[in-house]
Amino acid sequence: MSRGPATWATVLALALINVGLATAIVAAMGTAAIAPLWVGLGLVVLGIVAGLAAIGLWRQYLGALRDR
Numbered sequence: 001m002s003r004g005p006a007t008w009a010t011v012l013a014l015a016l017i018n019v020g021l022a023t024a025i026v027a028a029m030g031t032a033a034i035a036p037l038w039v040g041l042g043l044v045v046l047g048i049v050a051g052l053a054a055i056g057l058w059r060q061y062l063g064a065l066r067d068r
Contacts, residue, residue: 020046
């Protein structure tokens, strides 16, 4: 197993959390938002799920390295 999927899952998780938090903050301020608050919070939740998947992929990768 390569570390590519784990790396991309980590990148995706961080990006989703970052965009979700930014969207939620802008929506909570009441300014002209690109998306409503629930979209930002949904992106944060998706980022957390992707982060959990990334943790699993990293554990698989490190386990495969250890077994070599």
